[in-house]
Amino acid sequence: MTETAQPEVGRARPRKEDAHLITGQTNWTDNISVNGLLHFALLRSPMAHARIERVDVSPALERPGVIAAFSGADLAEGLGSMPCVWPVTEDIVMPDHPPLAVDEVRHAGDPVAVVVARDRYAAADALEAVEVDYEPLPAVLDLEAALEPDAPLVHADKGTNHCYTWPLKTGEDFASVRQRAELTLKRRYHQQRLIPNAMEPRAVVVTPIASSGEYTLYSSTQIPHIVRVLMAMVTGIPENKIRVIAPDVGGGFGSKLQVYGEEAIALAVARRLGRPVKWTESRSEGYLATHHGRGMIQDVEIAATRDGKVLGLKVDLLVDMGAYLMLITPGTPLLGAFMYPGIYKMDAYDFTCTGVFTTRTPTDAYRGAGRPEATFAIERTMDELAVELGMDPVELRRRNWIRHEEFPHTTIAGLTYDSGNYEAATAKALELFDYDKLRAEQADRVARADTVRLGIGVSTYTEMCGLAPSRILKDLRYAAGGWEAASIRMLPTGKVEVVTGTSPHGQGHVTCWAQIAADVLGIPFDDVEVVHSDTRAAPQGMDTYGSRSVVVGGMAVHHAALKVVDKARKVAAHLLEASEQDLDFAGGVFSVKGSPEARKTIQEVAFETFSSHDLPDGMEPTINAEHLLDPDTFSFPHGTHLCAIEVDTETGQSHIRSYVAVDDVGRVINPMIVEGQVHGGLAQGIAQALYEEAVYDDEGNLVTGTMADYLVPSAADLPDFVTDRTETPATSNALGVKGVGETATIASTPAVVNAVLDALRPLGVTDIRMPCTPERVWQAIEEARS
Secondary structure (H helix, E strand, O other): OOOOOOOOOOOOOOOOHHHHHHHOOOOHHHHOOOOOOOOEEEEEEOOOOOEEEEEEEEHHHOOOOOEEEHHHHHHOOOOOOOOOOOOOOOOOOOOOOOOOOOOOEEOOEEEEEEEEEOOOHHHHHHHHHEEEEEEEEEOOOHHHHHOOOOOOOOOHHHHEEEEEEEEEEEEEOOHHHHHHHOOEEEEEEEEEEEEEOOOEEEEEEEEEEOOOOOEEEEOOOOHHHHHHHHHHHHOOOHHHEEEEEEEOOOOOOOOOOOOOOOHHHHHHHHHHHHOOEEEEHHHHHHHOOOEEEEEEEEEEEEEEEEOEEEEEEEEEEEEEEEEEOOOOOOOOOOHOOOOOOEEEEOEEEEEEEEEEEEEOOOOOOOOOOOHHHHOOOHHHHHHHHHHHHOOOOHHHHHHEEOOOOOOOOOOOOOOOEOOOOHHHHHHHHHHHHOOOHHHHHHHHHHHHHEEEEEEEEEEEEOOOEEOOOOOHHHHHOOOOOOOOOEEEEEEOOOEEEEEOOOOOOOOOHHHHHHHHHHHHHHHOOEEEEOOOOOOOOOOOOOOOOOOOHHHHHHHHHHHHHHHHHHHHHHHHHHHHHOOOHHHHEEEOOOEHHHHHHEEEEHHHHHHHHHHHHOOOOOOOOOEEEEEOOOOOOOEEEEEEEEOOOEEEEEOOOOOEEEEEEEEEOOOOOOOOHHEEEEEEOOOOOHHHHOOOOEEOOOOOOOOOOOOOOOOOOOOHHHOOEEEEOOOOOOOOOOOOEEOOOOHHHHHHHHHHHHHHHHHHHHHOOOOOOOOHHHHHHHHHHHHHHH
């Protein structure tokens, strides 16, 4: 037996997962092929809003290779409405959401018919034969106009486009704070819609077993356990007859934190035909059918004194729900409700969120989910306040943030931040960035009237992550809990299987969970395998989203491993004829205090337990253990991001010259994986600031419907990042870990936009709507000059 010498936690190990990913041994959902497999394609509405007068699928049945075709009415009897599990208020408007439209289409891309054929190309070709008569209805696109009394309605039976209004008011009354403030600022920000671009498009395969009425559903999803529960509800198939497997999943970023109509349709078609079926979306189809992210108007008012003390904050949101409420659509903006005050102390906070239906693709969680929007608003507003006061933006933040000696600190929004050190993270970032030197260069360029201006952007952020505490989720009216499950199986040969309820799709769970278990059990890293993403092999779990994996799922692994050690201690004490209290455990070895030669490795104990020849009386022959963890609170990573950007005033082109990110994510399990998460998050945050936007025309058609129109930045468009960390361990869990998957996305967007505006303020530019494309930057400069 090999004993570990170096602790695994904190070690930059290459990911176990990568070998099969980079050698072509992956098993994406679209790779799956079974005997008798049929393929289906979906006919989608070309209109944003229309009444369905007639659907005739019979002409498609005459096409070569076509096996069956169905309208929404044909499948309606066996399918319920698609679920929304977050009804955020008692009076929320919750319209029906059929997987296949029956009477009306409400966004371009709403599916109206399904064609099943022997291959995907025959199915796709036959779609053109389906006859559909539409009666056009008015598109609903403008959020403010949609709330007017005479506005056309997305759901006429509901009598309104208003979905809900959710308020949060804490501290003093904001109106009284406004009266005593020496300065108030009002700003409006637009969070443009974003289209997720996971490397792997969505795909579904369903294989039925007719004799038992069972179904195996393969899906490129982040949430196999949640899909299983909700598919049982939508289709009426008993939950114990559904097995959900998420094979290798090529990214998600929230877009696969969803229960989609295509999954329900696949089950319905497989049930109807008794044959396995597959659906794989094309990239352009995904742009219409996969939920979008962001999409809101933010009206922000801040009250302060002339010496820079923030007194209060008022935030009013208008949020685009899209045409339907998907899994957590209404709750997504509320994940940011508690984060608009950020890291700052103040006396009053007044927040209101209003959801509005439109005839666009529904919105839902996208990397950060509410927290990037909140951080953007407060960090942009802090920069605006600094300009108004003639104060350095870093100094303004210093005067208002929570000092490290004030932790734990309960914020004005009611969250208790357990730990943090904003001073240390900012100091390190300023040093790496060479802040003073860049400010001097900036001033010189202004003095010389250089056509290429330099801007410096600041973002000092925190976020709440580890979406978990079930009691808090109950208070927020979320339908499910936030616990997570893990079990440890000690095999007779001394190897270990970790079974986790999390479902990785690029985060490195297999590696990190093996590191956690190896440290607790004192066994070699390579002796640990991780089982996940299959509801039969890992039957309990709440899956992966919201930077919850390590602080909930990883900690569940930690506690399950501790239980294994406790059980093994009983067996070892019996075998060594010692009391449990007289045993030391280190490096995977139980030894008797004072007699270190009397020893048993945990692997030896595992075999002795398997043989069961000499166990303590009354003990079951196993040292396996499981743990379900429901944390008491969130975790709160933080950091400081600084961006230096050069803007060509003659062309509007922006170029990030340097970017420094110093994050504090608590104790780090694997620095290499953390670095990868930060780099990926930066790419997506910068993309919102400079590149990406889902654009609709006046008729509700998506005009950025392909990668030729929707600009996803490549590595060539991004700078070399300078990244570092400070470490303030969380006090809310035994390992001191915090989340990291969304931090860089949350922090980077305001840092970049602040930098662009900082470069152009001497020219009179005060705001640019995201994304800050060359055209928009140039237009802003020209308008300021005129």
